[in-house]
Amino acid sequence: MISRRECFRTVAGLPALRAAQARPRNVVIASANGLRACNRAMELLRSGADTLDAVLAGVNLNEEDPEDNTVGYGGLPNEDGIVELDASVMHGPTRRCGAVAALRNIKTPSKVARLVMEHTDHVMLVGEGALRFAKAFGFQEENLLTEKSRLAWLVWKQSLRDRSGHNNWTDGLDAPPGKPSARLRELFPHVDEATLAWAWQVAMDPPTGTINCLALNERGEMSGVTTTSGLAWKIAGRVGDSPLPGAGLWVDQDVGAAGATGRGEENIRIAGAHTVVENMRRGMDPKEACLEALRRVARNFGNDAERLAKFDLTFYALRKDGVYASASLWNARVREGKRVPARYAVNDGEGGRLELCAWLLERK
Numbered sequence: 001m002i003s004r005r006e007c008f009r010t011v012a013g014l015p016a017l018r019a020a021q022a023r024p025r026n027v028v029i030a031s032a033n034g035l036r037a038c039n040r041a042m043e044l045l046r047s048g049a050d051t052l053d054a055v056l057a058g059v060n061l062n063e064e065d066p067e068d069n070t071v072g073y074g075g076l077p078n079e080d081g082i083v084e085l086d087a088s089v090m091h092g093p094t095r096r097c098g099a100v101a102a103l104r105n106i107k108t109p110s111k112v113a114r115l116v117m118e119h120t121d122h123v124m125l126v127g128e129g130a131l132r133f134a135k136a137f138g139f140q141e142e143n144l145l146t147e148k149s150r151l152a153w154l155v156w157k158q159s160l161r162d163r164s165g166h167n168n169w170t171d172g173l174d175a176p177p178g179k180p181s182a183r184l185r186e187l188f189p190h191v192d193e194a195t196l197a198w199a200w201q202v203a204m205d206p207p208t209g210t211i212n213c214l215a216l217n218e219r220g221e222m223s224g225v226t227t228t229s230g231l232a233w234k235i236a237g238r239v240g241d242s243p244l245p246g247a248g249l250w251v252d253q254d255v256g257a258a259g260a261t262g263r264g265e266e267n268i269r270i271a272g273a274h275t276v277v278e279n280m281r282r283g284m285d286p287k288e289a290c291l292e293a294l295r296r297v298a299r300n301f302g303n304d305a306e307r308l309a310k311f312d313l314t315f316y317a318l319r320k321d322g323v324y325a326s327a328s329l330w331n332a333r334v335r336e337g338k339r340v341p342a343r344y345a346v347n348d349g350e351g352g353r354l355e356l357c358a359w360l361l362e363r364k
């Protein structure tokens with residue numbers, strides 16, 4: 001027979017005493033590229049803003065920032081050199097969600113996702129329809145490909161080879177002697193060594209960076225957003241986890257919120273964000289809820305570390321009582337020969353900071 005205490009745990013989704021005692025507080029968490037987003041969202045929460053307004057204002061900074069190459073304007077393009085954006089939003093108090101996928105030419109897909117939520121009877125619009133919808137609401141079309149992203153895309157095109165080492169996008173047999181990188185410099189005269197090295201890095205190791213941002217306010221309300229340019233060099237029309245409610249984002253006002261960044265395909269295969277929230281409902285703390293979801297990902301590969309080493313995936317979880325955590329498949333990633341520990345951004349009213357993620361597997 002289920003005890004009265006167990007009943008509180010399972011029905012409310014939180015340990016009963018903690019839920020009764022906890023006074024909601026303002027907390028924002030995000031992926032590591034979301035420190036500014038957390039700080040902006042916290043400013044808004046302090047002024048009494050709705051949690052969805054707060055997280056959107058936060059991630060809009062990344063979407064509009066040409067230096068964040070995994071989100072919005074300046075995001076790395078698909079294999080045709082066209083930036084396609086995915087985003088989803090969820091509003092805890094009204095239990096509504098909206099999403100767009102494969103949206104071209106609009107810098108801020110998260111704003112369009114919100115309009116889908118608020119002004120349609122649908123949850124998700126994609127591609128041409130999503131673009132027409134955005135324009136109907138006054139969004140202007142813009143070229144989202146920056147010079148830096150175009151350079152990276154061209155370097156990727158030039159890196160592809162057939163069996164004889166040939167590539168139609170680089171020097172032909174009739175080219176004058178010299179290195180292809182010199183030709184790239186002619187095309188991009190302002191490019192420096194560091195940018196060229198970065199272009200090679202992302203060409204060889206296509207990033208799946210994204211921003212997820214989750215918020216709780218003093219009224220106990222929660223919202224979340226996930227927005228991305230998706231996997232670099234993807235096939236046109238590829239949709240990742242970010243716009244899929246239940247994969248890249250899930251908010252249940254009774255329990256908490258979760259989101260993800262990293263390789264979307266592996267997250268979709270375990271409905272990751274929903275799994276994390278359901279783990280919390282069953283009594284796991286946010287860290288264990290994220291780790292348990294990552295164990296499912298590892299299970300899908302027979303726990304084969306060699307195959308799992310080919311990608312990364314990070315979950316973020318914020319429980320309704322303000323307890324939060326993040327866990328990554330790997331403890332660190334290697335970027336330009338350097339080991340970078342997995343981190344995430346937090347602002348709980350004590351200032352914005354990066355904290356270390358928990359992790360499932362250790363990269364030696």
Ligand code: GLY
Binds near residue numbers: 210260261
């Ligand atoms: N998580 C971003 C993507 O895979 O598209």
